[in-house]
Amino acid sequence: MNESSGMSLIAIANxxxxxxKTTVAMQLGAVLSRRFSVLVVDVDPQQSSVWWAENASDLLPFDFAGSQSPRMLTRVRELDLEYDFVLVDTPGSLEDTEILEAVLDVADFVVVPLTPEPLAVEPTMRTITRLIEPRHLRHSVLLNRIDGRIPNQLTTWRELLDTTLGVPRFDAYLRQYKAHADAPILGQLVTNLGGNRRTERLIADVTRLGHEVAGQFAPALSGRWW
Ligand SMILES: Nc1ncnc2c1ncn2[C@@H]1O[C@H](COP(=O)(O)OP(=O)(O)O)[C@@H](O)[C@H]1O
Ligand SMILES: [Mg+2]
Structure with missing residues (x-):
C-alpha cells in the first residue's frame, strides 16, 4: 500500500x-464512483474499454484514460492525484505479459475475474502463482458469468477455489446477464442502466462487489453508504 496518499490502485487481471476484466473494470468503476473519486485506465493494446467509454461519452461517471502505457501509472502515483481508486484494465494475452507485470509492480490489490469453465482454471492459477503471489500482492478471485439455471454451479466453484485451489475470493459474484454483453456497444454502466428486473439484479451484483472492494480499503466506510 502506498503510504503517502489515500489512493488505491487496483489491477483487474487474468x-x-x-x-x-473489461466488464469488471468499467462496472466496478461506475459503482465506486457513486461514493468515491475514480479513474479507470486502459493499458490493454486491444482497447476494449476505450470503445465502451466512447460510447458512454457524457454518461461516463468516472475519469477515463485510454491507450495508456503502464508508465502512466507511476506518474499518477507521483503526482498524488486526488483519486480514491484507480482501476486498471489489463491485457489478457500472453504476448502482453510485460505490460501486465508493469501494472502489478505498482498495484495495491488485484481483482482476478474467473468464469466457471474448466479451461479457465489453469491460466488463472498461472497468473496468480507466477505474477501475483511473487509480488506479495493482495488479491481476490471474482466469479463471473454465474448461471443461476445450472444447479450448484456457484457452490461447486466456491468450493473449488476455497478447498482445492486455496485462493482468496470475493463473496460477491456476477451473474450472467445479456445486459452485461450489450453494455459496451450501448455505452451502458450500472449508473445509467434503465431499471427493470434484469438490470436491477445486475446492478445489485456489481454493488455488492463495490462494497466488498471498498471495505478492503476503508472498513469504516463499508456500511450502507449508497
Ligand atoms: N456477467 C456477464 N454476463 C454476460 N456477459 C458477460 C459477463 N461478463 C462478461 N461478459 C461478456 O463476455 C465477453 C468477455 O468479457 P470481457 O469483459 O471483455 O473480458 P476480458 O476483458 O477478460 O477479455 C464480453 O463480450 C462481455 O460482454
Ligand atoms: Mg478486456
Missing part, C-alpha cells in the same frame, strides 16, 4: 482472455 491472463485468460474473455473472463470479464
Amino acid at each position: 491472463q485468460k482472455g474473455g473472463v470479464g
Whole structure:
C-alpha cells in the first residue's frame, strides 16, 4: 500500500482472455464512483474499454484514460492525484505479459475475474502463482458469468477455489446477464442502466462487489453508504 496518499490502485487481471476484466473494470468503476473519486485506465493494446467509454461519452461517471502505457501509472502515483481508486484494465494475452507485470509492480490489490469453465482454471492459477503471489500482492478471485439455471454451479466453484485451489475470493459474484454483453456497444454502466428486473439484479451484483472492494480499503466506510 502506498503510504503517502489515500489512493488505491487496483489491477483487474487474468491472463485468460474473455473472463470479464473489461466488464469488471468499467462496472466496478461506475459503482465506486457513486461514493468515491475514480479513474479507470486502459493499458490493454486491444482497447476494449476505450470503445465502451466512447460510447458512454457524457454518461461516463468516472475519469477515463485510454491507450495508456503502464508508465502512466507511476506518474499518477507521483503526482498524488486526488483519486480514491484507480482501476486498471489489463491485457489478457500472453504476448502482453510485460505490460501486465508493469501494472502489478505498482498495484495495491488485484481483482482476478474467473468464469466457471474448466479451461479457465489453469491460466488463472498461472497468473496468480507466477505474477501475483511473487509480488506479495493482495488479491481476490471474482466469479463471473454465474448461471443461476445450472444447479450448484456457484457452490461447486466456491468450493473449488476455497478447498482445492486455496485462493482468496470475493463473496460477491456476477451473474450472467445479456445486459452485461450489450453494455459496451450501448455505452451502458450500472449508473445509467434503465431499471427493470434484469438490470436491477445486475446492478445489485456489481454493488455488492463495490462494497466488498471498498471495505478492503476503508472498513469504516463499508456500511450502507449508497
Ligand atoms: N456477467 C456477464 N454476463 C454476460 N456477459 C458477460 C459477463 N461478463 C462478461 N461478459 C461478456 O463476455 C465477453 C468477455 O468479457 P470481457 O469483459 O471483455 O473480458 P476480458 O476483458 O477478460 O477479455 C464480453 O463480450 C462481455 O460482454
Ligand atoms: Mg478486456
